[in-house]
Every structure is written in structure tokens, then in C-alpha cells.
Amino acid sequence: MARRLVGCLLVASTLAAGCKERSDKPIAGLLAAGAPVLRTVGKQKLPVAVGAQLLPDEQLTATGPAVLEYFGGGLHFLEDGDTLEVGDADEAKLHGVNLPSRRWESGQVREAPRTMRLVAARYTDVQVTPESSLQQDGTYSSAQYFVAFFTPNGLSRLGSENGKADGPSRPLPPPPFRPKVPFIHAGALGEGGLVATVEDGFVVAETDDLATAVLLEDREVPLGRTVRLVVPDGAEVVLRTADGQKTEVEGPADLRLR
Structure with missing residues (x-):
């Protein structure tokens, strides 16, 4: 009888260990999105702001290319129609970036x-969705999504009394006079610098003031203040210098430009 009791206690403790509750602390953030990323809240699907922290049990649906950055450093890529519970991704367990590190030096990678x-x-x-970003049918367009979350004075100002309207009230000043933003946010890359043309897939650019953008195929984009390019596996991008020199970069690569 005593042996049975000990055995039952061991089984119970093993089951309890296997059923450990998932942490309620954020483990990732939305690094960049080329179209709204939606999270399921009850029966609704609400857009996630670029730069927002994500909890392990968040249920996400992508409507276009996007990238999650886990707090351990791993990057998880999403495309239109992909669904994900944030804590279930393999990248959630990684320590360090899961793309090879590269640097741009004298026109070479x-x-x-x-x-x-x-x-x-x-x-x-930040998880606030301004009402003005809604269309009449209650959905979000990509343009409205980014205007709603584009806050040049920092995400902490979103929805504050100081914000008279969603998005910038006037054109932003050129670098280096543009105000710094303390968190990742969707924003312009700036003018000048290398010019990028994505030939396959998509690429993510990140500037020195933590603005990010998804670069899509067949568009020439000045990289401006970009300091980092994230190139997924299978993606290809051509970088062109001011003197016309071209360099092709194939993914996977986490490329530092400065």
C-alpha cells in the first residue's frame, strides 16, 4: 500500500511538472510588418502595433509579410495567411540571432x-488601436494601420492628450533633425544612402532611430538611415551605391550596414 502511494505521488508530480503553466510575461515583439498582423481577442481580430510586446499565448494571423523578434534574439518570419501562437515558435527557445551575421564593408558583404x-x-x-484607423466596415487597410501607429514623438505618446490626431501632424524634418524614438516603430527610412531592390521575397530594414519597414519585390528603396537589413532564407536583395556599384545579398543574413 505504501509503495502504491509513493508511486501515485511520483506520477502526480511528473504530470504537474509536464503541465507547467505558460509564463504571462512578454517574450517577443513585432519587429516589422508589411501588412497588418492581427491578434485574436475573444471573437475579434485586432491589429498589433509594430514595436508591441507579445505574450506567449497571443494568437496571431498575418495578412502579409512580417517578422517577430524574440527576446532571446531569434527571428520568426510570417507571410500572408500564416497563424501562430507566439510561444509555440521554435525561435522562442533560442539564445542569439538565428540568421548568419554579416557586415557591409567597402561595397562587400x-x-x-x-x-x-x-x-x-x-x-x-502598446496595444491601443485608435478608432480613426477603422474603415466603415470595421476592418483595417495597410495605410490606415501604419498611420495609426506612426508616432514620431514616441509610442508612449500614442493616445495621450498631447496627440491631436493619429499620425504626424506635419511632415517630419529631415535627418539628423528628426526626433528620436525610444522603441521599435513603423516609420520612414530617410533619403539617400544605398538603394535596395528586392528581387525575391521580402527584406526588413531597421534604422538607427529604430524605425522599421518591410521592403517588397521590384521596388527601388533608398535605405537612408538604415543600419540593419534582415534577409530571410530564400530572399534576395540588390544593394546599389551612389556610383552605381551593385552587390547581391542572398538570405539568410542579418546584415549590419554601419
């Missing part, structure tokens, strides 16, 4: 040591 960064500090808990 070279190997580079992995970049260490405090990923969690790059994201905020």
Missing part, C-alpha cells in the same frame, strides 16, 4: 561576429 543587443528593451506594451 563579409562575415561578422553575432551582435548582442537587449532585445526586450526595444519594445513597448
